[in-house]
Amino acid sequence: MAFELPDLPYAHDALADLGMSKETLEYHHDIHHNAYVTNGNKAIEGTEWAGKTVDEIVKGTYNPDAVAQSGIFNNASQHWNHSQFWQMMGPGGNAMPGELEKALTESFGSVDKFKEEFTAAGGAQFGSGWAWLVKDTDGSLKVTKTENGVNPLCFNQTALLGCDVWEHSYYIDFRNKRPAYLSNFLEKLVNWENVALRLSA
Numbered sequence: 001m002a003f004e005l006p007d008l009p010y011a012h013d014a015l016a017d018l019g020m021s022k023e024t025l026e027y028h029h030d031i032h033h034n035a036y037v038t039n040g041n042k043a044i045e046g047t048e049w050a051g052k053t054v055d056e057i058v059k060g061t062y063n064p065d066a067v068a069q070s071g072i073f074n075n076a077s078q079h080w081n082h083s084q085f086w087q088m089m090g091p092g093g094n095a096m097p098g099e100l101e102k103a104l105t106e107s108f109g110s111v112d113k114f115k116e117e118f119t120a121a122g123g124a125q126f127g128s129g130w131a132w133l134v135k136d137t138d139g140s141l142k143v144t145k146t147e148n149g150v151n152p153l154c155f156n157q158t159a160l161l162g163c164d165v166w167e168h169s170y171y172i173d174f175r176n177k178r179p180a181y182l183s184n185f186l187e188k189l190v191n192w193e194n195v196a197l198r199l200s201a
Contacts, residue, residue, distance in 0.1 A: 001051055003037040003079050005029075006086065014091040019184040024172045032168055033082040040075030047072070054080045055153060062154040069148065077149035081130060085164055090191035100196040107141040114143070119182045121145040122165045131182065133161040135199065160198045161190065 008029055013022040044050045049057045058080055061073040101111055108114040122131030125145040132144045134157040152159040163185050170181035
C-alpha cells in the first residue's frame with residue numbers, strides 16, 4: 001500500500017496567528033513530510049512490506065536493539081507521526097472537553113501539571129524526536145518522549161497527542177527556543193477535541 005501525503009486539514013496560513021506560520025507549514029508539510037512519503041515508497045518497493053499498512057510497517061520494522069533504525073522504519077514512522085501531528089492541531093482555540101480534563105487531572109494531578117510534564121519531556125529530548133501523551137497498554141495515561149521517528153506504535157501504546165521537536169518544526173517561528181514552542185503548542189495549537197476522540201476510541 002503506497003504512502004500518500006495527506007492534505008492538511010486546514011489552510012497553510014490557518015495557524016499563523018497561533019504561532020505556526022504559513023512558511024513553517026509549507027516547509028514542514030509540503031517538503032519534509034512529502035520527503036518521507038517519497039523515500040518511504042522507494043524503500044518498500046519490491047520488499048515484503050509493499051502492500052502493508054503504515055501501522056504494520058512501523059511495528060514490523062522497529063528494532064529496539066538497533067543503534068540506528070532502518071530506512072524503511074524511519075520513513076514509515078515519520079510519515080505516520082506527521083499524519084497524526086496535522087490532525088492534533090487546529091485553528092479556533094478548541095476548548096478542552098470535560099472528559100479529557102477529568103482524565104488528565106486524575107492522571108497528573110491537574111491539567112497544568114500535565115502541561116508541565118509534557119513540556120519538560122519535549123524540552124529534555126536530546127536532538128531530534130517527539131513528545132507524546134499516550135494511553136499505555138494498562139490503560140493509564142503517560143507522558144513520554146521518543147528519539148528521531150520512534151513513536152507509541154512501537155510500544156503498543158495509543159498516541160493521544162504528539163509534538164514534533166525536530167528543529168524543522170519550530171526553527172522558522174521560534175528559532176532555538178524549543179520550550180517556548182512547546183508551551184505555545186499546548187496553549188494555542190492543540191485540537192483538544194481530537195485528543196478526546198482518541199482517548200475515547
